[in-house]
Amino acid sequence: MDGFLPAETGRRRTLKAPIGCLGIGLHSGRRASLTLRPAEAGRGIVFRRTDLDAEIPARFDRVVDTRLCTAIGEGEARIGTIEHVMAALAGSGVDDAIVEVDGPEVPIMDGSAAPFLFLIDCAGIVTTAAPRAAIEVLRPVRVEEASGAFAELLPAREPAFDIELEIDFPNTAIGRQALTTRLSPHAFREGIADARTFTLAEDVARLRAAGLAQGGSLTNAVVVDGPMILNPGGLRRPDEFVRHKVLDVVGDLALAGAPLRARFRGSRSGHALNNRLLRALFADSAAWRFAGQPVIAEGMSLSPARAAAAPAIA
Numbered sequence: 138m139d140g141f142l143p144a145e146t147g148r149r150r151t152l153k154a155p156i157g158c159l160g161i162g163l164h165s166g167r168r169a170s171l172t173l174r175p176a177e178a179g180r181g182i183v184f185r186r187t188d189l190d191a192e193i194p195a196r197f198d199r200v201v202d203t204r205l206c207t208a209i210g211e212g213e214a215r216i217g218t219i220e221h222v223m224a225a226l227a228g229s230g231v232d233d234a235i236v237e238v239d240g241p242e243v244p245i246m247d248g249s250a251a252p253f254l255f256l257i258d259c260a261g262i263v264t265t266a267a268p269r270a271a272i273e274v275l276r277p278v279r280v281e282e283a284s285g286a287f288a289e290l291l292p293a294r295e296p297a298f299d300i301e302l303e304i305d306f307p308n309t310a311i312g313r314q315a316l317t318t319r320l321s322p323h324a325f326r327e328g329i330a331d332a333r334t335f336t337l338a339e340d341v342a343r344l345r346a347a348g349l350a351q352g353g354s355l356t357n358a359v360v361v362d363g364p365m366i367l368n369p370g371g372l373r374r375p376d377e378f379v380r381h382k383v384l385d386v387v388g389d390l391a392l393a394g395a396p397l398r399a400r401f402r403g404s405r406s407g408h409a410l411n412n413r414l415l416r417a418l419f420a421d422s423a424a425w426r427f428a429g430q431p432v433i434a435e436g437m438s439l440s441p442a443r444a445a446a447a448p449a450i451a
């Protein structure tokens with residue numbers, strides 16, 4: 138194990154050099170170009186639509202759509218399917234970077250975070266002199282749906298980000314799967330990054346009729362037809378499905394704007410619940426603090442310094 142880098146305090150990290158790739162958008166089916174660039178310390182992760190000259194901070198309160206992917210922006214200046222590249226940056230411990238995209242969607246690549254992790258490895262990472270702060274969860278925060286699906290954040294037992302997730306797709310090759318892991322660069326690289334997005338064969342025609350999944354294929358998604366996996370190469374891991382859902386949790390919760398020091402628990406959680414969870418966390422000033430700061434007693438207001446630093450609520 139190589140430490141708890143994404144959840145610990147220390148120094149901020151960015152990329153050593155720019156690097157890019159070409160692909161297609163999963164839902165748009167359009168050619169998509171992406172470039173990762175270094176950013177100054179404290180900038181955070183920022184998406185830039187190069188075709189519109191528009192910048193969108195990678196923050197939970199900028200999320201505008203959570204149907205089948207996480208999308209941020211406003212109006213025409215929108216970027217979808219950001220969760221896999223966000224997971225790769227968070228899993229690598231990158232705090233500051235500019236993600237340039239020349240259209241409305243990040244390229245899907247092979248449906249996992251592994252291609253983006255490869256780009257980060259090729260670009261290299263540099264540690265800056267600026268301090269990094271983690272967001273420490275102080276008391277439980279939970280969101281749920283009528284179906285029983287839920288997501289919650291709990292105080293951490295150690296200075297780390299632990300994830301416990303279960304999924305259940307009855308009467309399919311997916312079935313019920315569960316995974317518990319502690320996020321670290323090693324754990325992300327070896328057990329999460331290469332897990333691909335997936336869909337049910339029965340949903341493909343419906344999605345395409347709705348104008349979605351136009352770029353989807355067996356090269357960038359696992360397709361399940363009842364008890365069968367349609368991809369010629371099969372699965373990368375027997376529990377690839379829950380591992381991909383954990384990948385989505387890492388990417389979606391990276392929109393907190395800083396590493397989390399917390400325990401995540403979820404059942405059948407998806408992009409919508411993940412985003413609602415962050416909104417619920419930051420709506421309760423007594424539920425979190427930047428690690429090392431004093432606890433704010435319930436009923437007390439934030440100090441001017443902490444109020445200025447707190448994530449904005451849309």
